[in-house]
Amino acid sequence: MHTFNLEQYMRFSASHLESLVDERGRTYFDIFRTTPAEAVFDWPDYVDLPARYLEASILLQPVLGRPVTTAPALRRWLFSHFEQDGLCYRPETLIASHWAELFDQARLMYLLITGMMAHPEDGEFRTRLEKMCRTLKAKATFEKDYAYIEKIGIYFGGTLIRPLVQAGLALKDPQWIEFAGAMSRGIIDHSDHYGPDGSFSGHHHGHLGTLAGILAYAVLAGDTRLRDRVRAIFDWSRSISTASGFIPEVANRSDDLIVCETCTLMDYLDVALLLARHVDGRYWDVVEKATRNQLVEAQINNPDWLAEEPRRPDEEDIIRSDIRRRVTGAFAGWAAPHAQLGVAEEQQRDTWVKTPALQPRYWGKIRALQNCCAGAGVRALHQVWSNLATFADGTLSVNLLMDKAIPEAVITSFIPFEGRVKIQLRRDCAVRFRVAPEVPARDVRATVAGRPVALTPDGVFLNAGKLAKGDILEITLPLPARTETFTVGNPGFQSYKFEADWKGDTVVAMRPDPANPTTGYSFVMKTKIPVYFGADAPGLMYQRADWRADRHDVTPAALTEDSRAVDWFSLKK
């Protein structure tokens, strides 16, 4: 058994990226829990998903040690939707209308910026990004100190702010940062999306993506008012989430259904990472607990809850063959706190299917996965992986006690199997590391070559002082066991109770209350439907019984050195 490391989960996702993209480069948004299960092409597969999958491919390449095989086809398909004005359009089809939708453009900008950072030699990313920024700004309405495109929206518009800030940094062009600031002020000062207590309603992924953008802008601009407002809103988001990283897909949903979308967790981690790095180190704890638990457990590793029988052939826009293998490595779209599928809800019977003949392809089928989350899961892993250890002003900060190789050090962590970490230095520098708030500092020991090293409190860190190249700092700490009881549910509706056994930062078992309801009202379907908050839910997570007791047979995983080429978090000009 190898140490717990994020690279293993990143590599595992490649099998999905390489097996559920067809020869035309098309992704498949819907996975339906039909008999047999089906992957179905849908409108997000024109721009949104191929942009996420292509970005994921770029993020994965260094740890995979080779390009993702489907990346060239994804790029051809996605880029075929660019038009003269530099935006990417959904085409006019029976499931889509000709439209350069702004959330699509946001996904695309994330890709173009990551592509530019990872492959500066590939000029197409830069030229397309510059043109997109110019066109978006030309579409904006500028009032006194704020701006918006068509309306002051969150999903539609707000989600552009994070990539606009990063575009300003990557292109070294401050006008995009100023544009992002004007969009931020529109949302915070000239809309009623957020209550005085930081509360909000609706699509949580859109809200958190927007908040990450406003926060990145506020940090760069030194705008403490915007910064503190985002922090308050994020703290409200935390109040409806769990420490293990269960973040509701919809805030204040008005029915009995509550599930975690991996996309939402991705943006939650983005905000928490920005807060931890630039505002308050206590948010590292939020990051570590959500990552070690819900994020990695949301990765599909045993989809035996999807039927492959009876065998039926694939057809245009529907894949049924090998469906379990094809979804392995993707991420949950509607997880419960303890399982990869929380509810048996069907797709909204909206008007987007333009002919009755096509409706049976989408309607009346239980949704198992939404594959926006497949790309989002990889991005979320990379976000955390790129922040595990940072180096500034002669000090190495080990922010999370997880395996990591960077130019300054190699970190090997035996957590959660043992409370033991080794930091091998590749240069002379000061070293500090962070332990969970549940661990008393007096119980943490550090040595170099058997000699005790004094540890000095340094904010949320313990500072081991200056060490030399070649030194190996050996740390031991307790992993306190505790049991936590929590409930999830929308205010005024049914709730579901769980018990989590923690070992340090890691959940080693999650037990649903046997009294949890087995059906719940869905406002989408306007009826009661099965919900999976019991012990027989599909895709049970936390099958970690052999993590509970300490074990000493764990060997260090091979690591990839992070070149830091793709950097969304230092916010350096």
Ligand SMILES: [Zn+2]
């Ligand atoms: Zn998603």
